[in-house]
Amino acid sequence: MPYSYLSHLECSKCGKVYDANQPWNVCECKGPLFARYDLELAVRHLRPESVARRPGSLWRYHELLPVQKPDNIISLGEGMTPMLPLSLLGDYLGLHNLFMKDEGLMPSGSFKARGAAVGISRAYELGIKKIVMPTNGNAGAAWALYAARAGMKAYIVMPEDAPPITKRECTSSGADLYLVRGLVSDAGRMTSAAVADYGWFDTATLREPYRLEGKKTLGFEIAEYFAWDAPDVIVYPTGGGVGLIGIYKAMLELRSLGWLEGGRLPRLVAVQASGCAPIVKAYAEDKLVSDFWENAESVAFGITVPKAFGDFLVLEAIRETDGCAVSVSDEEILLWQQRLAREEGLFVSPEGAATAAATSQLVESGWIRPQERVVLLNTGSGLKYPHTFEATDIPVLNPGDELFVN
């Protein structure tokens, strides 16, 4: 049996089919290309029990990933991150089954490593030598590190205001980093121009088909954790939205395989910051695509994306699963970031904290009910965002001083 059941690429807009054995970016119609697999082969030959016996990495789902040969896998030990019960905060919110999947325990400290691991491995397999991408920081860091491991050259453009540590990850791993006095949308226009000028391979969000496949493993892992009975709700901090699109794609594939208990899909929730909420606005206005969000700004820098290339796919995933989209303020985000550390010992990114803030709203409105199984996605480690944690007054003592108690 083949290692990967990849069969072809298909445009998510117009349906046009492409040969998966050569590198592609987007369709002629500009639509993102989706990887498609021989699911009939999988129905006949792949069993959840055999997946369960495999090593704890995202590559345990290799039949449904695009890499053809295990030798081409570029790995830094990615996947199978923990699902942590939030008992105290659950009690506080009146939820009996609240969980956080902690993607801070990924290489480079964020869930972007999923897309980078699969995207770089497949690019390596297809013979690509130079990649370029715009980023809000974490994706660039992850792709730069995996590119270094693959011996590929990475060109990264990020906003000047991106988290400082992500810049050091890029430069240390030998990437060429450019900062821009602007937002990720400005960076994106500049990388597009560079693709035209230099012929570098464009790895911007949904501009090549395989980053999505890496993010898809989030959905596989969540479903496997719940013994293939999908949770009721998954709450996802949404910038470009690839993770949410990926989770939806994963669930549809699992349903096609007949692995998903009762064929039930989780309700997908897109969370955005109130300072940059184009998806929330489009959802509320029942639109199929979002408008560019002017003057975008939020402490949750990773989801400060004024216009996502895959907005129509995010909106589709939300609607098709009876999900929703909500926005939360920076104040709520910082409050919940503190609560997660203090009550649950979880040191999370502001994006991750946004999911807890959103859940609080959705419980209050009755949209989430007490018995429902709810998964919050922490997309990155708090270690990457020191500036978002309060610098409280810390006493500085001399050697031998007594420790006074407040």
Place this chain on the structure above:
Amino acid sequence: MPYSYLSHLECSKCGKVYDANQPWNVCECKGPLFARYDLELAVRHLRPESVARRPGSLWRYHELLPVQKPDNIISLGEGMTPMLPLSLLGDYLGLHNLFMKDEGLMPSGSFKARGAAVGISRAYELGIKKIVMPTNGNAGAAWALYAARAGMKAYIVMPEDAPPITKRECTSSGADLYLVRGLVSDAGRMTSAAVADYGWFDTATLREPYRLEGKKTLGFEIAEYFAWDAPDVIVYPTGGGVGLIGIYKAMLELRSLGWLEGGRLPRLVAVQASGCAPIVKAYAEDKLVSDFWENAESVAFGITVPKAFGDFLVLEAIRETDGCAVSVSDEEILLWQQRLAREEGLFVSPEGAATAAATSQLVESGWIRPQERVVLLNTGSGLKYPHTFEATDIPVLNPGDELFVN
């Protein structure tokens, strides 16, 4: 069968036995206490094949850990970190089987989470409510987060110069943090005084028996990765040295169980910074204990420990396994930190980089031979040490500017 095979505590110096069902710190003779297990029971009832089928966390070894009831486990998803082949650096050094175990993928971004997970879980089980510890940063951060999750109060004392992010981990999780204008040895004297004054439970290195048990799982995981045929060499960055003592204890236990191929132990290497190398000096002078290292200083802050409480145990572990102790300069550390990022995509702590620098020395001297299987331990994520990564000149562009190529 019991969940844990813990039978009693035993002094590592004088052999006196203590009841494990109540809290203890050190022996009357001041020696560290070791947890002992009913290994005969384990020989009869525990099989490597059954361990292999368990979930990917350090609790898969629960029979050989001290926690009596699974309900008492305080978990943030710790353990089973990746073992990454270093092919390019291996080629460069002339080693055919070089690996790095990456403990950056642990809760709180460092291997200290192992000791904290087991130490806090057992303290919780024994009814302890308040803990105190001196730290160079990472241990305090880990224990503060696990204490928060357990609903316990933590008092932490660290040098003013400790990595800034570790201070935020402590305060965010509700610990009382004190900084001292001095070294971890100064912090240790102050926590000892506080233990006497306030009756807080002392969780300083080897001042209670269970942190070591958490660190021991490093040895179990390494052995399991190599199918219970221990690697030839394990290279460990040594401050307090609990990880090295723990790996040695793990290997002895596995040998007693008959699990270790040929009963062979790995040669254990203690690496220190040349600015603070008390163990290296004691090893070179063939002494059983180390002297206090004056004016200690190194970029590898985590291993800047002038006098380790368990120094005699570290020296014993090195000698009994035909290991050795070597020191490396800050320049070498920073050079290898860059090399690991650039060649292997690994963004590691300076302590982790020190192991690569030491390995380079040991290959050159012939102490490590080309075919040997060598494991470097990266004890923490580079994300916690932004200041150790070069801030190179990064171009700052305006929106629409062209990306020039250097």
